[in-house]
Amino acid sequence: MKLLDGKKISNQIKEEIAAAVADMKNRGEKVPHLAAVLVGNDGASLTYVGSKVRSCEKIGFRSTLVHLPEETTEEQLLQEVYKLNGNKDIDGYIVQLPLPKHIDEEKILLAVHPDKDVDGFHPTNFGKMALDMPSFVPATPYGIMELLKRYKVETQGKHCVVIGRSHIVGRPISILMSQKGEAADATVTLTHSRTKDLKSLTLQADIIVSALGVPGFLKADMVKDGVVVIDVGITRVADPSRERGYYLSGDVDFEAVSRKASYITPVPGGVGPMTIAMLLKNTLLARERHKEMA
Amino acid sequence: MKLLDGKKISNQIKEEIAAAVADMKNRGEKVPHLAAVLVGNDGASLTYVGSKVRSCEKIGFRSTLVHLPEETTEEQLLQEVYKLNGNKDIDGYIVQLPLPKHIDEEKILLAVHPDKDVDGFHPTNFGKMALDMPSFVPATPYGIMELLKRYKVETQGKHCVVIGRSHIVGRPISILMSQKGEAADATVTLTHSRTKDLKSLTLQADIIVSALGVPGFLKADMVKDGVVVIDVGITRVADPSRERGYYLSGDVDFEAVSRKASYITPVPGGVGPMTIAMLLKNTLLARERHKEMA
Numbered sequence: 222m223k224l225l226d227g228k229k230i231s232n233q234i235k236e237e238i239a240a241a242v243a244d245m246k247n248r249g250e251k252v253p254h255l256a257a258v259l260v261g262n263d264g265a266s267l268t269y270v271g272s273k274v275r276s277c278e279k280i281g282f283r284s285t286l287v288h289l290p291e292e293t294t295e296e297q298l299l300q301e302v303y304k305l306n307g308n309k310d311i312d313g314y315i316v317q318l319p320l321p322k323h324i325d326e327e328k329i330l331l332a333v334h335p336d337k338d339v340d341g342f343h344p345t346n347f348g349k350m351a352l353d354m355p356s357f358v359p360a361t362p363y364g365i366m367e368l369l370k371r372y373k374v375e376t377q378g379k380h381c382v383v384i385g386r387s388h389i390v391g392r393p394i395s396i397l398m399s400q401k402g403e404a405a406d407a408t409v410t411l412t413h414s415r416t417k418d419l420k421s422l423t424l425q426a427d428i429i430v431s432a433l434g435v436p437g438f439l440k441a442d443m444v445k446d447g448v449v450v451i452d453v454g455i456t457r458v459a460d461p462s463r464e465r466g467y468y469l470s471g472d473v474d475f476e477a478v479s480r481k482a483s484y485i486t487p488v489p490g491g492v493g494p495m496t497i498a499m500l501l502k503n504t505l506l507a508r509e510r511h512k513e514m515a
Numbered sequence: 516m517k518l519l520d521g522k523k524i525s526n527q528i529k530e531e532i533a534a535a536v537a538d539m540k541n542r543g544e545k546v547p548h549l550a551a552v553l554v555g556n557d558g559a560s561l562t563y564v565g566s567k568v569r570s571c572e573k574i575g576f577r578s579t580l581v582h583l584p585e586e587t588t589e590e591q592l593l594q595e596v597y598k599l600n601g602n603k604d605i606d607g608y609i610v611q612l613p614l615p616k617h618i619d620e621e622k623i624l625l626a627v628h629p630d631k632d633v634d635g636f637h638p639t640n641f642g643k644m645a646l647d648m649p650s651f652v653p654a655t656p657y658g659i660m661e662l663l664k665r666y667k668v669e670t671q672g673k674h675c676v677v678i679g680r681s682h683i684v685g686r687p688i689s690i691l692m693s694q695k696g697e698a699a700d701a702t703v704t705l706t707h708s709r710t711k712d713l714k715s716l717t718l719q720a721d722i723i724v725s726a727l728g729v730p731g732f733l734k735a736d737m738v739k740d741g742v743v744v745i746d747v748g749i750t751r752v753a754d755p756s757r758e759r760g761y762y763l764s765g766d767v768d769f770e771a772v773s774r775k776a777s778y779i780t781p782v783p784g785g786v787g788p789m790t791i792a793m794l795l796k797n798t799l800l801a802r803e804r805h806k807e808m809a
Contacts, residue, residue, distance in 0.1 A: 327648070344650075348642025351690070352682050354621070356638075378711040386693060388646050396645070396690075399680060399705045408716070410704040411693045417672040422702070 223484050225368050225451070227491040231498035234367070235280050238498075238505050242281035245508075253508035254283040255339065255501075256305055256314035260298060260324070261291035266317050273315070276497055282504060285311065295324045299332055306334040313339030313357075313507035315500070336510065339503040342389070351396050357503045362394040364495025365430065365451055369404035374449055374484055377406040379427035384439075384472070386413040390432035390453050398430075419443075436470035441477035450478055450485040453492050517778050519662050519745070521785040525792035528661070529574050532792075532799050536575035539802075547802035548577040549633065549795075550599055550608035554592060554618070555585035560611050567609070570791055576798060579605065589618045593626055600628040607633030607651075607801035609794070630804065633797040636683070645690050651797045656688040658789025659724065659745055663698040668743055668778055671700040673721035678733075678766070680707040684726035684747050692724075713737075730764035735771035744772055744779040747786050 242252050255277050257270045270286065277284035287301060298320070305314050314337055320326050335345040341357035349356035358366075369376060381398050385391035391411065399409040407428065412419055423429055423443045431439050432453035444450070454472030471488030479485050486492055536546050549571050553564045564580065571578035581595060592614070599608050608631055614620050629639040635651040643650035652660075663670060675692050679685035685705065693703040701722065706713055717723055717737045725733050726747035738744065748766030765782030773779045780786055 344642030344646055344648065345639045346642065347645055348638030348640065351641055351645050351686060352638055354638060378709045380711075392645060392690070395693075395705075396686070399689075399707070406707075406709040408704065408706050408710040410702065411689075412702050413693065413700075415672045415700040416702040417674075 222479050222482050223372070225372055225374075225484050225486045225491060227364070227368060227486060227493060227495045230368055230371050231364075231494035233371075234495075234498040234502060235276070238501050239280040241505060246281065250512070251508070252281055252283060253312050253504045254285070254310055255504045256285040256287060256311045258287045258289070258298075258301060258305070258314060258316045260289045260293050260317075261321050263319070266319075270317050273497060273500065276501060277504075280501060282501065291321055293321075293324075295328065298324055298329055302329060302332045306332075306337060311337065312511055313337045313504045315340045336514075337507060339500060339507055341393075341503065347388075347393070350393065353400055357506070358397070358499075359389055359393050360496045360499040360503065361390050361432075361453060361492060362397055363499040363502070364492055365394055365453070366397055366404045367499065368451070368486070368492070368495055372484060374404070374428075376404050376428065379407045379449075380425055381407040381409045381428040381430065382422050382426035383409060383411050383430045383432070384413075384419070384423075385432035385434075385453075386411055387432060391430075394430050394432070398428075431472035433472045435472055437472070437474045439473040439478060441474060441481055444478055444481055446481050447483045448478075448481060450482050451492065452486050452488050455488055455493055516773050516776050517666070519666055519668075519778050519780040519785060521658070521662060521780060521787060521789045524662055524665050525658075525788035527665075528789075528792040528796060529570070532795050533574040535799060540575065544806070545802070546575055546577060547606050547798045548579070548604055549798045550579040550581060550605045552581045552583070552592075552595060552599070552608065552610045554583045554587050554611075555615050557613070560613075564611050567791060567794065570795060571798075574795060576795065585615055587615075587618075589622065592618055592623060596623060596626045600626075600631060605631065606805055607631045607798045609634045630808075631801060633794060633801055635687075635797065641682075641687070644687065647694055651800070652691070652793075653683055653687050654790045654793040654797065655684050655726075655747060655786060656691055657793040657796070658786055659688055659747070660691055660698045661793065662745070662780070662786070662789055666778060668698070668722075670698050670722065673701045674719055675701040675703045675722040675724065676716050676720035677703060677705050677724045677726070678707075678713070678717075679726035679728075679747075680705055681726060685724075688724050688726070692722075725766040727766045729766055731766070731768045733767045733772060735768060735775055738772055738775055740775050741777045742772075742775060744776050745786065746780050746782050749782055749787055 259270045274284045330342050335343045341359040346356040383395045395409045395411040398407045420443050428449040430451040434454050436456045452471035452473040457467040458470045460468045551564045568578045624636050629637045635653040640650040677689045689703045689705040692701045714737050722743040724745040728748050730750045746765035746767040751761040752764045754762045
């Protein structure tokens with residue numbers, strides 16, 4: 222069994238990006254500038270956005286946090302989005318989800334200019350991805366593809382079973398892995414809440430991507446020997462014995478499944494750290510594309 | 516075995532559209548107006564476009580054919596596209612493919628305004644479709660969904676194996692059938708040229724959508740009893756004994772497979788006629804949306 226070490230690979234990627242940024246600086250060029258829009262004071266969102274901003278600083282990006290009060294109206298948020306679209310200094314930005322309930326998330330995401338949509342959530346980017354055109358790929362599936370590539374995991378002609386059809390993980394990874402190319406060309410089965418006899422499918426799988434959010438869901442008796450397991454689930458499980466009161470669990474019964482797997486991602490330290498690295502990668506790409514267009 | 520009669524259903528749909536158009540006329544409203552752009556004199560393309568124009572006339576749409584010479588430059592074609600985008604009288608239009616080799620198809624398709632893209636080939640529409648938002652769904656997969664709906668074929672939780680990952684059939688139908696909703700909620704496996712042991716997958720399938728273009732590819736020993744078979748293939752096979760010199764063959768060995776199938780589409784008369792009906796349906800939708808926006 223080999224660990225797909227997302228922490229290590231994400232650090233490599235960040236170092237590569239930092240080196241590219243240093244080169245930009247040395248050439249006297251503008252460095253990538255990422256903005257994050259946060260509405261309200263949700264604890265988890267504050268943590269995520271804070272971590273993104275700190276990552277930017279570490280690798281030499283500029284970053285801007287647009288922190289708006291909980292009572293911001295949809296119209297006011299739209300105006301902020303238009304301002305960011307028009308601000309030539311900003312290469313890419315994200316709108317941290319979830320938004321307060323009185324704001325229509327879809328309306329906001331549609332207003333983000335596709336050329337600055339480093340989250341890859343705009344339909345234009347999603348469609349380009351699905352049609353094999355250059356785009357911003359959503360960070361989590363992009364991170365999975367990068368992990369598979371860097372560990373040279375064989376995917377061509379392999380049967381990959383994806384668990385979960387969310388727009389940010391299951392759907393895009395099912396598309397990416399079934400396309401032509403590196404870390405792809407797999408035969409992909411997309412499963413979800415309506416799937417019957419999931420176990421008969423996971424038992425056939427050479428590769429399993431689980432993005433379900435149910436701790437310990439994938440058991441050893443559901444996988445075959447030599448399987449590659451990508452665990453996207455990351456759920457807080459209450460645990461009063463720990464100081465912070467919880468631990469993080471993936472979808473996979475790691476201890477038992479890892480004994481049968483050829484490759485497996487740990488949780489934490491697997492897909493999670495890759496996600497932020499790929500957001501930074503998308504921001505670097507955005508800078509490079511804007512430079513070409515200028 | 517029950518035939519999924521695309522000819523019959525497409526005629527029903529056309530009648531429904533014609534009735535809607537008659538209502539529009541009676542209310543003194545503008546009727547839908549479809550334009551088709553054809554570059555050059557490819558025989559098959561002339562036939563397709565001619566058939567689309569005639570279908571428009573039959574159901575009361577207005578239609579415009581923009582027929583440009585083979586030597587039209589990319590820039591000239593782009594100008595025509597921009598004109599159609601700006602022409603408020605045109606509700607939707609298609610650019611007939613293939614284009615002459617000196618023109619970049621992708622560049623042209625990206626220039627079509629998504630609100631007039633009744634072929635559903637623009638990434639913005641493709642992305643909206645994949646993200647479950649209102650869009651123009653490409654006519655062939657749209658037609659398959661409509662056939663399944665009108666025959667009330669059970670799809671929820673069924674295992675659907677799609678053969679072929681093209682952007683106009685395999686990819687979109689694999690997305691649509693795995694989404695939530697009617698004629699959907701299936702567990703979908705997308706197979707392609709790199710798939711190993713396809714037969715072991717098709718033998719598990721409750722539903723098979725074949726979009727490969729290889730005459731008679733799917734044999735009876737590759738399917739299980741009660742399977743639902745959607746045959747998207749339509750290939751000309753040379754046959755000197757026939758007056759026109761060929762016959763049309765689907766991907767499916769119809770005679771043998773139909774004996775095991777619960778539902779099956781014939782070729783011709785299955786998916787083919789549905790495609791043009793759904794193009795007309797998209798044009799009607801375009802008119803209705805433009806009216807709402809006006």
